Amino acid sequence: MRNTKALPIIGVALFLALASVLVAAKWMGDQGVSGTRVAVATADIVQGARLAPEQLQLAEWPVGSVPPGAITDLKQLEGRIVRSDVARGEPVLESKLAPPGTMGGLSAVVSSGKRAMTVRVNDVIGVAGFALPGNFVDILVNLESTSTDNGTRSPSISKIVLERILVLAVAQESNRDDSKPRVVNAVTLELSPDQVEKLDLARSIGTLSLVLRNQVDPQPANTAGATRESVLGLPEAKPAPAPVAAPAPVVQAAPTPVRPRPAAPRNDGVLVIRGLDAAPQAFN
Known part of the structure; x- marks a missing residue:
């Protein structure tokens, strides 16, 4: 009798369990599983x-x-x-x-509107091989002091000229999975057309260096560049004033020669007065 009374309870439990399974399946279907x-x-x-x-x-x-x-x-x-x-x-x-x-190769990974340019590096310029594909670098140019046309000298300066430049490849490798540093002699960068022109000029007038930067740091450097005076804590050298040109000599015109007047002819004689009449009298 006791087992008979428990059957309805078991039946109700099985019904509730089945209903729970159906409701859960419907909910999971609605959630996009x-x-x-x-x-x-x-x-x-x-x-x-x-x-x-x-x-x-x-x-x-x-x-x-x-x-x-x-x-x-x-x-x-x-x-x-x-x-x-x-x-x-x-x-x-x-x-x-x-x-x-x-087509395949590196050209397929260059973004639209960008260009790929390769620069020569060494173990120092290439950040000891830590500048790997997928990294971002800043490009630094060092200019030596040079003489100008007016006789003055421009100061030597080191300045960041390009920022947050994507490294596409090092040497001939563009694999981004390898995190092991590799010392190479060339690095290929992704640049805009105006950045390509600036970098091409910078490497012809000075020495380039790569500066590795944080992957998620978008802040610009906004520096004025480092000079010899700023590094040593010396007062900034003022450019020498341009020499003042001497005034051109004034050329005076030669004086016009004065011709002497011809001497009046000599007249040896006397004035003879007779009454109211006067007449000169010459002696030959």
């Missing part, structure tokens, strides 16, 4: 590489958390070039792909 298939990488893909079919697959992804730009059709990825590294299991996003038809 039912996934959609997006393209993910099956292996690490390096920057500038062309996608191959064996590197991709479709995987279930929660509908509510599908990242913007995710690809749902593998045919859209045939022959595409990746602009940045894609890790294994990471969704392949449109923002990480170069435009269709882009």
